[in-house]
Amino acid sequence: MASSYGKILKDGLLVENPIFRQVLGICSALAVTNLVTNTLFMSFGVTFTTALTSFTISLLRNYIPVRIRMIVQVIIIAAYVMMIDILIKAVAPDVHRFIGPYVGLIITNCIIMGRAEAFASQNKPLPSLVDGLANGLGYSVVLIAIAVVREVMGFGTILGVALPARDLWWTQWTIMVMPPGAFFMFAIMTWIARARLVKQEAS
């Protein structure tokens, strides 16, 4: 079982990465990646919600009526997202002021329902929890990589801290802060990652 957990983790993080392989959760990947701090909290929210939702759906998989399974999944996802939203607002109000608009977006993230449908509804709770966690982490890794490039190029900062002597040598690329910047970075990252995967599969 240990090796299968390892495979689930590896699939979520690399081989079947939700962003560049399954092309899920693209909306928020494009929306939140102009600042690394926002991306970190969004990644935490998505990972937490994906893991818990997959676990819960798997627990209930034998009782959920097939015809309304998607409605049930949305209710469960929305409930976890609302709980996370309230908790962040109570515990870290300053952080919530930054990422509040994004937290609600987690409900519409395709990865969560995608994993609930593709994995959790057919597997036991613990592997489903690991699968949710792996896919959340796979999403996070790609988003953080995109955000680092966009924040450095767009603002000349990293996690809000300015690059050394930024004003002397760096011209900020405003387009990297705006939506087109996300499209460019997403396309380049997907190209690199898929080219590597195709090469590995061929060899």
Place this chain on the structure above:
Amino acid sequence: MNKKSPAYVLGFMAAICLVFGTGIAIVNYATQGLLAKNAVMHHNQVLCRAFDLPVEGNTAEAYQQAVDQHLAADNLDGRVIYRQTTPDLERVGFIFSGLGFWDRIEGVMVLSSDLETVHNLQFLDQKETPGLGARIEEAWFTDQFKGLRVDWADPGRARVIVGASPDPAARNRVDAITGATQTSMALGRFLSEELDRFRDAYLAATPPPPASSPDESDQPPPHPP
């Protein structure tokens, strides 16, 4: 039990809604006290920043104490205004709000007692696009308002201008945010409207200073005994 029967489907949905609805309600109820405390602390923090009040520590009590010591709140026609009671620092501030690009923007503007100069501007709440319109909260943007002149004589009622202006050197103008034109324009528009409303209410409630006779004004100040 037949999972396809309407009774099962309805019962299952009702149970799911009940369980998860209760979960959300419990989390919300458990954090109510914290949320209310956070809201008060944030309001006081913004007031302290806007009026440059000295605060000892970073606790809710410290901010409350600073506000209680240095500010007096008044209600003018439903609008909350704050007068600074610190000796030699006569400033007056008011809560403004208006529609931004996505939602309401709320903040505090502090003016000199003659209402001619902006001392500071800070935001209480905004939901503009993160990374673009939401940058109105950043110091480089709000710092532009420090020392800004309010143009009460402008025929177009543009008391302050955010963005382009026929006169780039106008003393009531600040730079807009690149990529957030709508937020910047909305801010300039409603700040000017709010300034007009505030001045009308403030002047109506503030009695003019007693006119001194020429004889009195010519007299030298009394010597201390």
